[in-house]
Amino acid sequence: MDNATLFQAKWQWRAFLISHLVALLLITLWLIPSVRIALLNMDAHLFHVLNSPLESNTVWLHVWAVASLRPFDIVVGVILLALTVRGNWVFKPEQVRSALFGLLTVLLTLLLIRSFFTKAIEAAGLQHASPSDLLAHAIHMSDYFQTWERTWELKDRSGASFPGDHASVLLLWGFFLTAFTRKPLQLMVTWLLVFLFMMPRLVAGAHWASDDYIGGVAIALLAMAWGLYTPLAHAGSRLLTQITTPLFRVSAHLPVINRLSLVRYC
Structure with missing residues (x-):
C-alpha cells in the first residue's frame, strides 16, 4: 500500500452499507422504549460499580479526577496523534501525512453527522441528562475538587449526554486505525487506549454507557462510512497535502522537527 492508494477514490459499497446497517440497528434498538429502559438499567448498575469507590478510595478518586479534566483531553489527543503519525507503527513513514489528513477529513465528517444527529434526538424529545445528574447517591468529583472545577472544568455531568461525543471521537480513531492495521499488537494497543480513555466519563457519570456503545459507535460508524468509504478521505487528504x-x-x-516522518517526506 503506497501513499497514492492509502485512500481509494471510489465508493466502497460493501463497507459503506455494512457500517450503515450496524449503525441503524444500534439506533433502532435504542429507540425501542423497553430496550432503552433495559439498557439504562444496566448502565445504572455499571455506573454504581465505577462511581461508588470514589467516596472511599482516594487513589481512585484522584486518578479519575485528573483524567476528567479538560486539559487531559489535550493529553489524550496528543497520544492519539503521536500513534497516528509514528512511522512504521500502522502507517509507513511516507504515508503518515496522508493518513493524518485523511483522519482529519473523517473527523470533520463526524462533527457534521454528530451535530445533525444530536439535533434530531433533541427534536424527538429523546435527549437525557447524565447519570450523575439523575441517579441518587452519585458521587460528584467536582464537589471534592472545586478549585479544579473552577480552573480547568472537571467533566462529571451533562444535561444532554446522548450520544457520547468524547467516545465517538475515540471510537472513530479506533475504527480508522483498525481499517489499516494488520498486526494483533497494534489492534490490542489501539483498542486498549480507546476503552481506557472512554473510562473517565463513565466513572464520573458524565455519560451513560449506552451513550458510548450505542450513540458513540453509531456516529463513528456513520462517519467512517461517509468519510473513509467514499472518495471524501482521498480528496480531503490530497487537498490538505497540497495546501x-x-x-x-x-x-x-x-x-529535531525535520526528523519526524510527518515532515521528512515532503
Whole structure:
C-alpha cells in the first residue's frame, strides 16, 4: 500500500452499507422504549460499580479526577496523534501525512453527522441528562475538587449526554486505525487506549454507557462510512497535502522537527 492508494477514490459499497446497517440497528434498538429502559438499567448498575469507590478510595478518586479534566483531553489527543503519525507503527513513514489528513477529513465528517444527529434526538424529545445528574447517591468529583472545577472544568455531568461525543471521537480513531492495521499488537494497543480513555466519563457519570456503545459507535460508524468509504478521505487528504506542502518544506529545515516522518517526506 503506497501513499497514492492509502485512500481509494471510489465508493466502497460493501463497507459503506455494512457500517450503515450496524449503525441503524444500534439506533433502532435504542429507540425501542423497553430496550432503552433495559439498557439504562444496566448502565445504572455499571455506573454504581465505577462511581461508588470514589467516596472511599482516594487513589481512585484522584486518578479519575485528573483524567476528567479538560486539559487531559489535550493529553489524550496528543497520544492519539503521536500513534497516528509514528512511522512504521500502522502507517509507513511516507504515508503518515496522508493518513493524518485523511483522519482529519473523517473527523470533520463526524462533527457534521454528530451535530445533525444530536439535533434530531433533541427534536424527538429523546435527549437525557447524565447519570450523575439523575441517579441518587452519585458521587460528584467536582464537589471534592472545586478549585479544579473552577480552573480547568472537571467533566462529571451533562444535561444532554446522548450520544457520547468524547467516545465517538475515540471510537472513530479506533475504527480508522483498525481499517489499516494488520498486526494483533497494534489492534490490542489501539483498542486498549480507546476503552481506557472512554473510562473517565463513565466513572464520573458524565455519560451513560449506552451513550458510548450505542450513540458513540453509531456516529463513528456513520462517519467512517461517509468519510473513509467514499472518495471524501482521498480528496480531503490530497487537498490538505497540497495546501500544507510549503509549510512542511520550511519545517524540514528545522532541527529535531525535520526528523519526524510527518515532515521528512515532503
